[in-house]
Amino acid sequence: MPLMWKHYLNEDTAQDMFDELYRSEYKGLLRSAIALFQRMGVQGQTARDRAEDAVQETFRVAWEKRSKVLTSPSPKGWLFSTLRNKVMTLANEERIWKKHMTQITECETELIDDTSDGFRMRAELSSILTNEEYELLKRLYLDGCTYQEICDEIGMKKSTLAMRVMRLKNRFIKEYHEK
Amino acid sequence: MPEITIWRDNPKSYPVLERMTLEELNCLLGQEMSALNSEPDVAYMSAIIEVMDKKEADTADGLRVDTEAALHEFHEDYQGKPSMCFSEAACETESSHLFQFQKSKPRNNSAGVRVLRNMAAMLAVVLILGGTASAFGVNLFQAVASWSNETFHFVFGQEQEHLDEPQADPFPDLRMAVAQETDCVVVPTYAPVQLQLTDINITERSDGTSILTTYASVRGDVTFRVQIYDTQPLQDSMIYQRDMNETRTYQVGDVEYILMSNNERCRAVWLNENVECCIQGHFTFEELEQMIDSI
Numbered sequence A: 001m002p003l004m005w006k007h008y009l010n011e012d013t014a015q016d017m018f019d020e021l022y023r024s025e026y027k028g029l030l031r032s033a034i035a036l037f038q039r040m041g042v043q044g045q046t047a048r049d050r051a052e053d054a055v056q057e058t059f060r061v062a063w064e065k066r067s068k069v070l071t072s073p074s075p076k077g078w079l080f081s082t083l084r085n086k087v088m089t090l091a092n093e094e095r096i097w098k099k100h101m102t103q104i105t106e107c108e109t110e111l112i113d114d115t116s117d118g119f120r121m122r123a124e125l126s127s128i129l130t131n132e133e134y135e136l137l138k139r140l141y142l143d144g145c146t147y148q149e150i151c152d153e154i155g156m157k158k159s160t161l162a163m164r165v166m167r168l169k170n171r172f173i174k175e176y177h178e179k
Numbered sequence B: 001m002p003e004i005t006i007w008r009d010n011p012k013s014y015p016v017l018e019r020m021t022l023e024e025l026n027c028l029l030g031q032e033m034s035a036l037n038s039e040p041d042v043a044y045m046s047a048i049i050e051v052m053d054k055k056e057a058d059t060a061d062g063l064r065v066d067t068e069a070a071l072h073e074f075h076e077d078y079q080g081k082p083s084m085c086f087s088e089a090a091c092e093t094e095s096s097h098l099f100q101f102q103k104s105k106p107r108n109n110s111a112g113v114r115v116l117r118n119m120a121a122m123l124a125v126v127l128i129l130g131g132t133a134s135a136f137g138v139n140l141f142q143a144v145a146s147w148s149n150e151t152f153h154f155v156f157g158q159e160q161e162h163l164d165e166p167q168a169d170p171f172p173d174l175r176m177a178v179a180q181e182t183d184c185v186v187v188p189t190y191a192p193v194q195l196q197l198t199d200i201n202i203t204e205r206s207d208g209t210s211i212l213t214t215y216a217s218v219r220g221d222v223t224f225r226v227q228i229y230d231t232q233p234l235q236d237s238m239i240y241q242r243d244m245n246e247t248r249t250y251q252v253g254d255v256e257y258i259l260m261s262n263n264e265r266c267r268a269v270w271l272n273e274n275v276e277c278c279i280q281g282h283f284t285f286e287e288l289e290q291m292i293d294s295i
Helices: A011-039 A044-064 A066-071 A075-113 A116-126 A131-141 A147-154 A158-178 B022-033 B042-056 B067-078 B089-093 B109-135 B140-151 B158-164 B172-179 B285-293
Strands: A003-008 B003-007 B196-205 B208-216 B222-229 B248-252 B255-262 B265-272 B275-281
Touching: A011 A044, A011 A066, A011 A075, A011 B022, A011 B042, A011 B067, A044 A066, A044 A075, A044 A147, A044 B067, A066 A075, A075 A131, A075 B022, A075 B042, A131 A147, A131 A158, A147 A158, A158 B067, B022 B042, B172 B196, B172 B208, B172 B222, B248 B285, B255 B285, B265 B285
Parallel strands: none
Antiparallel strands: A003 B003, B196 B208, B208 B222, B222 B275, B248 B255, B255 B265, B265 B275
16 A cells, blocks of 8 residues: 655645545445445435435544544545444434334324324324424425425525424424423 | 554455446445444455446446535535534434444432442441440451351352353344244354344345344354345345355255355355345354254
8 A cells, every 4th residue: 555645734734635535535435325325225316315415424524533534544444434334324314204204194194083192192293393394304204305306495505404404303302202 | 743644545456346237236335335343345345436437437327426516515514513414313212333322421429429428337337336246255257257158159250151151042033023024944043152132223125124133242243134035036146255265055955055254254144045144253164054053
């Protein structure tokens, strides 16, 4: 393995080195993340979209730990290991939310029968989620829409939408468990 | 200031990859990525990616990536900012060694102080009782020592021996999970060491169901993957990475078990009807054969 360069880390140098690492590894990491998502049953554009999130998250953590990553003998190995964990976590989150949304939808179906349990659950849920928020989660996790598709529909920036979804989910989990 | 050294990983040459289709390479890459409890083989994965890039260059529907746009998005939305993708759901609902969300328990200093205070009080009572008994000519401490000697004794190494012993059924959870999907019996009833289930992951795939379990043992981690396909795959379609050591086949009935080693671990791979299995850990080939015999 040839030595490329040796020098000392300062913020400008770290940024340059990091950007170079990003440019050289982004496509390979994206390809690997898509392959892993597909292996876990996520297909098509959804796999691509979730893979992009996982790769960006991996680089976000890499930037946080840049002094360790950039001085590592194999930054690539670190990136692949972290990416694997990120994909697994995202896929797990996807599964959990799909389950949540399925339960909520089933609960709505029960409403037709006007069972008391269904009615009570619906009442609890309506105090946590507005219709708009419920639709947003449903589009993401039941309909399998990508962030980009939803952004295009509602004219919102992807990062803003992602942050909104994350806050919404955290609030839902917190309030649902409290109830 | 720390000294920075950047190394470039040189991809090794794997001629076999050139003969594979893009779809097969993609499956292989996914398989490598999902190989838990082992460091990713970066050289091998780089070689797969390189061949995929080369093959895709000739096709119109290859992976199109705008790296500069992605980097711009990274600078804008991700660099130095909190995570946008992960809610607290995963850590609250599921627990797994893979997921790195761990809430640290606040230390309860007042509890520690209470324990110390209680111990000091007990010691004072014992000393007072001892002193009083001594005044009446009874050696209380000698009596306690004699009783302890008869009642308690130390057994060295028992716990370690216990962990080395085989257990009655090392894979009960996996057995139940497999039984819900198929009648085919593929799970051994014997393992040479005690196994503690650390993770079980069931994934519905387009072509069937994948069950991946991970176990902890005194010899390190053990993984057992069972893939139940909707239709019976060809044995030739199983692709596993191995090192240069010998590969052994072990025939039991109609099923051929392939034993190989990789990354200093031994692995048994087999296909029984529509069920593909792979178990790997720090076992010997003989131990793997014993496990196979117990199926």
